Amino acid sequence: MASEKHVEPVIGVIGGSGLYEIDGLKDKEWRRCETPWGAPSDDLLFGSISGVRCVFLPRHGRGHPIPPSRLNYRANIDALKRAGVTDIISLSAVGSLKEELEPGRFVLVDQFIDLTQGRQRTFFEEGCVAHVSMAEPVSHRLLTTLGDTAEKLHIPVTRGGTYVVIEGPQFSTRAESDLYRSWGCSVIGMTNMPEARLAREAEMNYVTVGMVTDYDCWHEDHDSVTVDTVVTTMKKNATHARELVKDAIASLGHKRELDQAERALDNAIITPPDARDSGLLARLDAVAGRVLFSHQ
Numbered sequence: 001m002a003s004e005k006h007v008e009p010v011i012g013v014i015g016g017s018g019l020y021e022i023d024g025l026k027d028k029e030w031r032r033c034e035t036p037w038g039a040p041s042d043d044l045l046f047g048s049i050s051g052v053r054c055v056f057l058p059r060h061g062r063g064h065p066i067p068p069s070r071l072n073y074r075a076n077i078d079a080l081k082r083a084g085v086t087d088i089i090s091l092s093a094v095g096s097l098k099e100e101l102e103p104g105r106f107v108l109v110d111q112f113i114d115l116t117q118g119r120q121r122t123f124f125e126e127g128c129v130a131h132v133s134m135a136e137p138v139s140h141r142l143l144t145t146l147g148d149t150a151e152k153l154h155i156p157v158t159r160g161g162t163y164v165v166i167e168g169p170q171f172s173t174r175a176e177s178d179l180y181r182s183w184g185c186s187v188i189g190m191t192n193m194p195e196a197r198l199a200r201e202a203e204m205n206y207v208t209v210g211m212v213t214d215y216d217c218w219h220e221d222h223d224s225v226t227v228d229t230v231v232t233t234m235k236k237n238a239t240h241a242r243e244l245v246k247d248a249i250a251s252l253g254h255k256r257e258l259d260q261a262e263r264a265l266d267n268a269i270i271t272p273p274d275a276r277d278s279g280l281l282a283r284l285d286a287v288a289g290r291v292l293f294s295h296q
Protein backbone atom coordinates (compact mmCIF):
# COMPACT_ATOMS: atom_id res chain seq x y z
CA MET A 1 0.00 0.00 0.00
CA ALA A 2 1.12 3.55 -0.66
CA SER A 3 1.87 5.64 2.42
CA GLU A 4 3.02 9.25 2.43
CA LYS A 5 6.43 8.42 0.98
CA HIS A 6 7.03 4.69 0.74
CA VAL A 7 5.46 1.74 -1.00
CA GLU A 8 5.44 -1.94 -0.10
CA PRO A 9 5.08 -3.22 -3.68
CA VAL A 10 2.42 -5.69 -4.73
CA ILE A 11 3.01 -6.95 -8.25
CA GLY A 12 0.07 -7.45 -10.59
CA VAL A 13 0.49 -9.63 -13.64
CA ILE A 14 -2.03 -9.50 -16.48
CA GLY A 15 -1.70 -12.64 -18.57
CA GLY A 16 -2.55 -12.34 -22.23
CA SER A 17 -3.29 -14.91 -24.92
CA GLY A 18 -1.88 -18.29 -23.87
CA LEU A 19 -1.10 -17.23 -20.29
CA TYR A 20 -3.91 -18.16 -17.95
CA GLU A 21 -1.80 -18.88 -14.84
CA ILE A 22 1.74 -18.17 -13.61
CA ASP A 23 4.33 -20.41 -11.94
CA GLY A 24 5.88 -20.45 -8.51
CA LEU A 25 3.07 -18.82 -6.55
CA LYS A 26 2.97 -19.77 -2.87
CA ASP A 27 -0.27 -19.83 -0.88
CA LYS A 28 -2.24 -19.28 -4.05
CA GLU A 29 -5.94 -18.66 -4.00
CA TRP A 30 -8.42 -17.59 -6.68
CA ARG A 31 -10.76 -14.92 -5.29
CA ARG A 32 -13.73 -13.16 -6.86
CA CYS A 33 -13.52 -9.35 -6.89
CA GLU A 34 -16.47 -7.05 -7.54
CA THR A 35 -15.90 -3.50 -8.73
CA PRO A 36 -18.13 -0.44 -9.25
CA TRP A 37 -17.41 -0.80 -12.99
CA GLY A 38 -18.68 -4.37 -13.26
CA ALA A 39 -16.93 -7.71 -13.22
CA PRO A 40 -13.28 -8.23 -14.16
CA SER A 41 -12.38 -10.86 -16.76
CA ASP A 42 -12.04 -13.59 -14.12
CA ASP A 43 -11.33 -14.17 -10.45
CA LEU A 44 -7.94 -12.89 -9.29
CA LEU A 45 -5.19 -15.31 -8.32
CA PHE A 46 -3.49 -14.15 -5.11
CA GLY A 47 -0.18 -15.51 -3.80
CA SER A 48 3.46 -14.67 -3.26
CA ILE A 49 6.78 -15.30 -4.98
CA SER A 50 9.99 -15.12 -2.89
CA GLY A 51 7.96 -13.37 -0.21
CA VAL A 52 6.67 -10.68 -2.61
CA ARG A 53 2.88 -10.40 -2.75
CA CYS A 54 1.45 -10.74 -6.22
CA VAL A 55 -1.89 -10.94 -7.98
CA PHE A 56 -2.54 -12.53 -11.37
CA LEU A 57 -5.42 -11.84 -13.74
CA PRO A 58 -5.96 -13.67 -17.04
CA ARG A 59 -6.89 -10.79 -19.33
CA HIS A 60 -9.35 -12.72 -21.48
CA GLY A 61 -10.51 -15.01 -18.65
CA ARG A 62 -9.58 -18.67 -18.26
CA GLY A 63 -10.52 -20.44 -21.48
CA HIS A 64 -10.20 -17.10 -23.35
CA PRO A 65 -13.93 -16.34 -23.72
CA ILE A 66 -13.65 -12.52 -23.93
CA PRO A 67 -12.47 -10.73 -27.11
CA PRO A 68 -10.32 -7.56 -26.89
CA SER A 69 -13.22 -5.18 -27.66
CA ARG A 70 -15.43 -6.66 -24.94
CA LEU A 71 -12.92 -6.71 -22.10
CA ASN A 72 -14.01 -4.66 -19.12
CA TYR A 73 -10.70 -2.81 -18.85
CA ARG A 74 -11.98 -0.54 -16.09
CA ALA A 75 -13.09 -3.46 -13.94
CA ASN A 76 -9.77 -5.25 -14.50
CA ILE A 77 -7.67 -2.27 -13.44
CA ASP A 78 -9.98 -1.32 -10.57
CA ALA A 79 -9.92 -4.92 -9.28
CA LEU A 80 -6.10 -4.95 -9.30
CA LYS A 81 -6.01 -1.59 -7.52
CA ARG A 82 -8.52 -2.83 -4.93
CA ALA A 83 -6.29 -5.90 -4.44
CA GLY A 84 -3.45 -3.55 -3.46
CA VAL A 85 -1.43 -3.86 -6.68
CA THR A 86 1.15 -1.10 -7.18
CA ASP A 87 3.03 -2.35 -10.26
CA ILE A 88 1.50 -4.07 -13.29
CA ILE A 89 3.38 -6.35 -15.67
CA SER A 90 1.25 -6.74 -18.78
CA LEU A 91 2.07 -9.87 -20.78
CA SER A 92 0.83 -9.67 -24.35
CA ALA A 93 1.08 -11.61 -27.58
CA VAL A 94 2.10 -9.18 -30.34
CA GLY A 95 2.84 -9.21 -34.04
CA SER A 96 6.21 -7.88 -35.20
CA LEU A 97 6.46 -4.89 -37.52
CA LYS A 98 10.25 -4.99 -37.82
CA GLU A 99 12.48 -7.63 -39.38
CA GLU A 100 14.82 -7.71 -36.37
CA LEU A 101 11.98 -8.45 -33.92
CA GLU A 102 11.62 -12.12 -34.66
CA PRO A 103 9.00 -14.48 -33.17
CA GLY A 104 10.10 -15.54 -29.69
CA ARG A 105 11.66 -12.14 -28.89
CA PHE A 106 10.31 -10.13 -25.96
CA VAL A 107 9.85 -6.41 -26.66
CA LEU A 108 9.67 -4.15 -23.60
CA VAL A 109 7.28 -1.59 -24.98
CA ASP A 110 7.74 2.05 -23.98
CA GLN A 111 5.22 3.85 -26.22
CA PHE A 112 1.75 3.25 -27.66
CA ILE A 113 -0.31 4.46 -30.58
CA ASP A 114 -3.95 3.92 -29.71
CA LEU A 115 -6.25 3.17 -32.66
CA THR A 116 -8.98 1.54 -30.60
CA GLN A 117 -12.54 2.74 -30.97
CA GLY A 118 -15.45 2.95 -28.56
CA ARG A 119 -13.79 1.37 -25.54
CA GLN A 120 -14.36 2.81 -22.03
CA ARG A 121 -11.04 4.60 -21.63
CA THR A 122 -11.43 6.65 -18.46
CA PHE A 123 -12.65 6.35 -14.88
CA PHE A 124 -13.23 10.11 -14.78
CA GLU A 125 -16.60 10.60 -16.40
CA GLU A 126 -19.11 13.43 -16.14
CA GLY A 127 -19.03 14.70 -12.56
CA CYS A 128 -15.29 14.45 -11.92
CA VAL A 129 -13.02 15.28 -14.83
CA ALA A 130 -9.31 14.48 -14.75
CA HIS A 131 -6.53 14.79 -17.31
CA VAL A 132 -3.46 12.71 -16.52
CA SER A 133 -0.21 12.78 -18.49
CA MET A 134 0.41 9.86 -20.84
CA ALA A 135 3.67 11.22 -22.25
CA GLU A 136 5.64 8.37 -20.65
CA PRO A 137 3.07 5.57 -20.44
CA VAL A 138 5.30 2.89 -18.91
CA SER A 139 7.50 2.61 -15.86
CA HIS A 140 11.17 2.74 -16.81
CA ARG A 141 12.05 1.17 -13.46
CA LEU A 142 9.92 -1.89 -14.30
CA LEU A 143 11.27 -1.92 -17.85
CA THR A 144 14.87 -1.95 -16.62
CA THR A 145 14.23 -4.76 -14.14
CA LEU A 146 12.47 -6.87 -16.77
CA GLY A 147 15.23 -6.19 -19.31
CA ASP A 148 17.99 -7.15 -16.86
CA THR A 149 16.09 -10.27 -15.77
CA ALA A 150 15.42 -11.35 -19.36
CA GLU A 151 19.11 -10.94 -20.23
CA LYS A 152 20.12 -12.96 -17.17
CA LEU A 153 17.77 -15.74 -18.33
CA HIS A 154 19.06 -15.55 -21.94
CA ILE A 155 15.64 -14.58 -23.26
CA PRO A 156 15.98 -12.51 -26.47
CA VAL A 157 14.83 -9.07 -25.43
CA THR A 158 14.60 -5.58 -26.92
CA ARG A 159 14.27 -2.57 -24.63
CA GLY A 160 11.84 -0.01 -26.01
CA GLY A 161 9.44 0.01 -28.92
CA THR A 162 6.07 1.37 -29.96
CA TYR A 163 3.01 -0.88 -29.74
CA VAL A 164 0.16 0.09 -32.08
CA VAL A 165 -3.16 -0.97 -30.58
CA ILE A 166 -5.82 -1.89 -33.12
CA GLU A 167 -9.47 -2.55 -32.35
CA GLY A 168 -9.50 -6.04 -33.87
CA PRO A 169 -10.63 -8.75 -33.54
CA GLN A 170 -9.55 -9.17 -37.16
CA PHE A 171 -5.84 -8.92 -37.93
CA SER A 172 -4.69 -5.97 -40.12
CA THR A 173 -4.84 -5.58 -43.87
CA ARG A 174 -1.46 -5.44 -45.60
CA ALA A 175 -1.93 -1.71 -46.32
CA GLU A 176 -2.55 -1.09 -42.62
CA SER A 177 0.46 -3.18 -41.64
CA ASP A 178 2.64 -1.21 -44.10
CA LEU A 179 1.25 2.06 -42.71
CA TYR A 180 2.13 1.16 -39.10
CA ARG A 181 5.61 0.17 -40.25
CA SER A 182 6.00 3.55 -41.95
CA TRP A 183 5.11 5.18 -38.60
CA GLY A 184 8.05 3.34 -37.02
CA CYS A 185 5.89 1.06 -34.85
CA SER A 186 7.63 -2.03 -33.50
CA VAL A 187 4.75 -4.32 -32.58
CA ILE A 188 1.01 -4.65 -33.01
CA GLY A 189 -1.70 -5.94 -30.69
CA MET A 190 -5.28 -5.37 -29.59
CA THR A 191 -5.34 -5.01 -25.81
CA ASN A 192 -2.89 -2.65 -24.17
CA MET A 193 -5.06 0.39 -24.64
CA PRO A 194 -7.04 1.51 -22.76
CA GLU A 195 -5.39 -0.74 -20.19
CA ALA A 196 -2.28 1.48 -19.90
CA ARG A 197 -4.39 4.67 -19.72
CA LEU A 198 -6.53 3.28 -16.92
CA ALA A 199 -3.50 2.05 -14.99
CA ARG A 200 -2.12 5.60 -15.14
CA GLU A 201 -5.43 7.08 -13.93
CA ALA A 202 -5.38 4.54 -11.09
CA GLU A 203 -1.83 5.66 -10.21
CA MET A 204 -0.26 2.26 -10.88
CA ASN A 205 3.07 1.61 -12.59
CA TYR A 206 2.63 -0.29 -15.83
CA VAL A 207 4.93 -2.05 -18.27
CA THR A 208 4.28 -4.27 -21.27
CA VAL A 209 6.18 -7.37 -22.23
CA GLY A 210 5.25 -7.80 -25.89
CA MET A 211 5.94 -11.42 -26.78
CA VAL A 212 6.38 -11.65 -30.52
CA THR A 213 4.34 -14.46 -32.06
CA ASP A 214 4.33 -13.58 -35.79
CA TYR A 215 5.30 -11.07 -38.49
CA ASP A 216 1.72 -9.82 -38.96
CA CYS A 217 1.05 -9.80 -42.73
CA TRP A 218 3.68 -7.39 -44.16
CA HIS A 219 6.60 -9.82 -44.39
CA GLU A 220 6.85 -11.43 -47.81
CA ASP A 221 8.82 -14.44 -46.51
CA HIS A 222 6.19 -15.32 -43.90
CA ASP A 223 2.58 -16.42 -44.23
CA SER A 224 -0.07 -13.99 -43.01
CA VAL A 225 -0.81 -14.24 -39.33
CA THR A 226 -3.33 -16.83 -38.13
CA VAL A 227 -4.50 -17.81 -34.65
CA ASP A 228 -2.69 -21.13 -35.14
CA THR A 229 0.67 -19.39 -35.65
CA VAL A 230 0.07 -17.12 -32.70
CA VAL A 231 -0.97 -19.92 -30.36
CA THR A 232 1.90 -22.23 -31.34
CA THR A 233 4.53 -19.53 -30.78
CA MET A 234 2.70 -18.24 -27.72
CA LYS A 235 3.03 -21.65 -26.08
CA LYS A 236 6.80 -21.50 -26.59
CA ASN A 237 6.89 -17.91 -25.31
CA ALA A 238 4.83 -18.87 -22.26
CA THR A 239 7.68 -20.88 -20.72
CA HIS A 240 9.98 -17.87 -21.01
CA ALA A 241 7.27 -15.54 -19.72
CA ARG A 242 6.74 -17.64 -16.60
CA GLU A 243 10.50 -17.71 -15.84
CA LEU A 244 10.78 -13.98 -16.47
CA VAL A 245 7.86 -13.05 -14.26
CA LYS A 246 8.99 -15.29 -11.40
CA ASP A 247 12.50 -13.81 -11.29
CA ALA A 248 11.43 -10.23 -11.96
CA ILE A 249 8.88 -10.33 -9.14
CA ALA A 250 11.56 -11.52 -6.73
CA SER A 251 13.63 -8.42 -7.67
CA LEU A 252 10.74 -5.97 -7.38
CA GLY A 253 9.70 -6.61 -3.80
CA HIS A 254 11.84 -4.13 -1.89
CA LYS A 255 10.22 -1.19 -0.17
CA ARG A 256 10.75 1.91 -2.29
CA GLU A 257 9.79 5.54 -2.72
CA LEU A 258 6.64 6.49 -4.65
CA ASP A 259 7.15 6.70 -8.41
CA GLN A 260 5.83 9.58 -10.48
CA ALA A 261 2.97 7.47 -11.86
CA GLU A 262 1.83 6.86 -8.30
CA ARG A 263 1.21 10.60 -8.01
CA ALA A 264 -0.47 10.96 -11.42
CA LEU A 265 -3.62 12.48 -9.95
CA ASP A 266 -1.89 15.12 -7.84
CA ASN A 267 -2.70 17.93 -10.25
CA ALA A 268 -5.03 16.20 -12.68
CA ILE A 269 -8.58 16.70 -11.38
CA ILE A 270 -10.10 19.87 -12.78
CA THR A 271 -13.64 19.65 -11.38
CA PRO A 272 -13.67 21.54 -8.04
CA PRO A 273 -14.84 19.60 -4.95
CA ASP A 274 -18.23 21.34 -4.78
CA ALA A 275 -19.05 20.45 -8.42
CA ARG A 276 -18.16 16.76 -8.18
CA ASP A 277 -20.81 14.07 -8.55
CA SER A 278 -21.13 12.07 -5.34
CA GLY A 279 -22.14 8.86 -7.15
CA LEU A 280 -19.04 8.97 -9.33
CA LEU A 281 -16.84 9.82 -6.35
CA ALA A 282 -18.10 6.68 -4.61
CA ARG A 283 -17.10 4.60 -7.65
CA LEU A 284 -13.64 6.21 -7.61
CA ASP A 285 -12.93 5.03 -4.06
CA ALA A 286 -10.16 2.59 -5.04
CA VAL A 287 -8.79 4.32 -8.12
CA ALA A 288 -8.59 7.85 -6.72
CA GLY A 289 -9.08 7.42 -2.99
CA ARG A 290 -5.57 8.75 -2.33
CA VAL A 291 -6.40 12.21 -3.66
CA LEU A 292 -10.18 12.32 -3.13
CA PHE A 293 -10.51 11.04 0.41
CA SER A 294 -7.16 11.53 2.14
CA HIS A 295 -4.38 14.03 2.30
CA GLN A 296 -1.43 11.77 1.40
Ligand SMILES: CSC[C@H]1O[C@H](OP(=O)(O)O)[C@H](O)[C@@H]1O
Pocket (backbone or CB within 6 Å): 015, 016, 017, 018, 059, 060, 068, 091, 092, 093, 094, 168, 188, 189, 190, 191, 192, 227, 230, 231
Ligand atom coordinates in the same frame (compact mmCIF):
# COMPACT_ATOMS: atom_id res chain seq x y z
C1 LIG B 1 -4.69 -14.76 -30.18
S1 LIG B 1 -3.94 -13.58 -31.19
C2 LIG B 1 -4.66 -12.00 -30.93
C3 LIG B 1 -4.85 -11.60 -29.50
O1 LIG B 1 -3.64 -11.83 -28.76
C4 LIG B 1 -3.28 -10.61 -28.14
O2 LIG B 1 -3.91 -10.55 -26.86
P1 LIG B 1 -3.14 -10.29 -25.51
O3 LIG B 1 -2.56 -8.90 -25.59
O4 LIG B 1 -4.15 -10.40 -24.43
O5 LIG B 1 -2.05 -11.34 -25.42
C5 LIG B 1 -3.78 -9.59 -29.14
O6 LIG B 1 -3.77 -8.28 -28.63
C6 LIG B 1 -5.12 -10.12 -29.48
O7 LIG B 1 -6.08 -9.80 -28.51
Ligand SMILES: Nc1ncnc2[nH]cnc12
Pocket (backbone or CB within 6 Å): 093, 094, 095, 096, 171, 172, 188, 189, 190, 213, 214, 215, 216, 217, 225, 230
Ligand atom coordinates in the same frame (compact mmCIF):
# COMPACT_ATOMS: atom_id res chain seq x y z
N1 LIG C 1 -0.30 -9.71 -35.87
C1 LIG C 1 -1.04 -9.39 -34.82
N2 LIG C 1 -1.94 -8.38 -34.89
C2 LIG C 1 -2.67 -8.05 -33.81
N3 LIG C 1 -2.61 -8.68 -32.62
C3 LIG C 1 -1.74 -9.68 -32.52
N4 LIG C 1 -1.44 -10.48 -31.49
C4 LIG C 1 -0.50 -11.34 -31.88
N5 LIG C 1 -0.16 -11.12 -33.17
C5 LIG C 1 -0.93 -10.09 -33.60
